[in-house]
Amino acid sequence: MRRHLDAVSPGWVEALPLGPLQEGMYYQSVVDAAADAYHVQHRFTFASDQQVSGDAVQAAAQILVQRHPNLRAGFTNLAGGQPVQFVPRQATVPYREVEYGEEFHRLAAEVAAAEYAAPFDLADPPLLRVAVVRGPDGRSELIVTHHHLLADGWSHGLLFAELFALYERARDGVELEALDHVLPQPADFRQYLRWAASADxxxxxxxxxxxxxxxxxxxxxxxxxxxxxxxxxxxxxxxxxxxxxxxxxxxxxxxxxxxxxxxxxxxxxxxxxxxxxxxxxxxxxxxxxxxxxxxxxxxxxxxxxxxxxxxxxxxxxxxxxxxxxxxxxxxxxxxxxxxxxxxxxxxxxxxxxxxxxxxxxxxxxxxxxxxxxxxxxxxxxxxxxxxxxxxxxxxxxxxxxxxxxxxxx
Missing domain, CATH: 3.30.559.30 (Nonribosomal peptide synthetase, condensation domain)
Structure with a gap:
């Protein structure tokens, strides 16, 4: 396993089993790699008097995957065909900004559609990306897209509560090195994976x-x-x-x-x-x-x-x-x-x-x-x-x- 993971992700720090639904979802994603059935997207519109800080968005997203190792996990099959998720030491969240003039909502929808349709390489984490679309008069939209392997519906409220709390602190000037300490220690998803793997x-x-x-x-x-x-x-x-x-x-x-x-x-x-x-x-x-x-x-x-x-x-x-x-x-x-x-x-x-x-x-x-x-x-x-x-x-x-x-x- 170590040799395989070294080749896939040099510098990986942890290998974890897959959860029950992750197994089936990973299999279907590999079989139909071009499909986007397991892509999840959330769009947030900001009023014209609340300009989005791109630097703060990037900082918040980066600390989010640092706080939750499973959010920067990648997935691969070992030599015997057994799937495994691996956690790299670091993973940079892809980020892009797009500026538009007229027809902001239509063009923002086009960006969102492109973000949603773009495939994820499951062995090249993180399986999460962020885009900001800026329009006239300060209007903007934040688009967060991730693979369903990372989080379920229950998790979304928790995830975005953290993301926006981190965003507000970063926007207010908290340095990246100190940003991780502004929130309580999160619950560790890896404990659940270990429990599921050891269950009867x-x-x-x-x-x-x-x-x-x-x-x-x-x-x-x-x-x-x-x-x-x-x-x-x-x-x-x-x-x-x-x-x-x-x-x-x-x-x-x-x-x-x-x-x-x-x-x-x-x-x-x-x-x-x-x-x-x-x-x-x-x-x-x-x-x-x-x-x-x-x-x-x-x-x-x-x-x-x-x-x-x-x-x-x-x-x-x-x-x-x-x-x-x-x-x-x-x-x-x-x-x-x-x-x-x-x-x-x-x-x-x-x-x-x-x-x-x-x-x-x-x-x-x-x-x-x-x-x-x-x-x-x-x-x-x-x-x-x-x-x-x-x-x-x-x-x-x-x-x-x-x-x-x-x-x-």
Whole structure:
């Protein structure tokens, strides 16, 4: 390993295992290196009376990756094919400034699109870049683009809180050498990686195997495909549906009365929808979990990719009341909580997350929900097979059906 990493990144200081979702995400990124499915971008517009300091932005971004070693990590395969992430001693965050006159918003959007589309070399960190677009009258926009391997949705609030706190200190004249000390010591994502690597994999596999043991087939909403068929085109579309404030309140009351969570209610509703669409009383779909175990100190404050995508199975029982079904789904998922660290590719043998087999169009489903503070939102998580998933944003709920379909030949 040392010889390989010396060749890839001379001066590397640490090698780390990949987290559960990082493994699958890294594999897909390598297989389809030209795609940008795992690029994440945030844009911040500054008013004309708040000129952006390019020097302060660069300093803040640089200290950010210095404070969090995993944000300057690169990824590579060892000789035996095992993926590993390595941390270089230093990594300079790419930065560029662009100045425009008229049509500022259109041109800023073009810069953002170019930043988003530009590929990341996973073995040449950091997988994060920053751009500032300046317009007339002092208007400006900060564009931050990174690879999803570095951070999940939970982390974004933490990441940008730090970035802007560092920016303000740098703008106020704090020297680069002292900038790292203006914020408290951050939680260390590497502790989570070590915990995940040392967790009882055999017990987790046994728990999930029992949960999925008699599952007959994956739940698909379109035809199957043959093993030798090829993806001709992938397409993603969204259909937003706003849920009224009254309905949102009723859903929350239902969850409370049943002693479950709003996430359980939404997942069960999706399961019943799949049951109606497929005619099957035994459906399975993916769901994202935060992946932040309570027994890892500071997990809720870590910046990194901790979330995971796991199967939810809902098997109907004749005559079962909805309230009883909600409680059962909640209890079944609760029993699996200690085993949420398992990588999603483990489930391919159980026919849950896999590509299936007939000609033409096929699709699987995935439901994703994350909680940030008191807000509920949903994010699409790409995972084979391509997904159909609802997305929910803060109350009143906005449900968006995200459809990702592969057209095969």
């Amino acid at each position: 994999r055999a017990a987790a596999e046994s728990a999930w195997r029992n949960y999925l043991s008699d599952l007959a087939s994956p739940t698909l909403l379109a035809g199957e495909r043959t093993p030798d068929s090829q993806v001709k085109e992938s397409r993603i579309s969204e259909s937003p549906v706003v849920v009224s404030a009254d309905t949102t309140a009723q859903l929350r009351r239902l969850a409370s009365d049943c002693g479950t969570t709003l996430s359980t209610v939404v997942a069960t509703a999706w399961a019943l929808t799949l049951r109606t669409l497929t005619g099957s009383d035994d459906v399975v779909f993916g769901a994202t979990v935060s992946g932040r175990p309570a027994d890892v100190e500071g997990a809720d404050r870590m910046i990194g990719l901790l979330l995971n995508t796991l199967p939810i199975r809902v098997k109907g029982k004749p005559g079962e009341r909805l309230t009883d079904l909600l409680r059962r789904v909640f209890q079944e998922q609760g029993a699996l909580t200690p085993h949420q660290h398992l990588a999603s590719d483990t489930f391919s043998d159980q026919q849950v997350i896999q590509r299936c087999s007939t000609p033409c169009m096929f699709s699987g489903t995935c439901h994703a929900m994350r909680k940030v503070g008191c807000q509920l939102s949903r994010q699409a998580v790409s995972q084979p097979p391509r997904q159909l998933m609802p997305r929910i944003t803060p109350s009143p709920l906005t449900s968006t059906l995200v459809t990702a379909t592969d057209h095969c030949t």
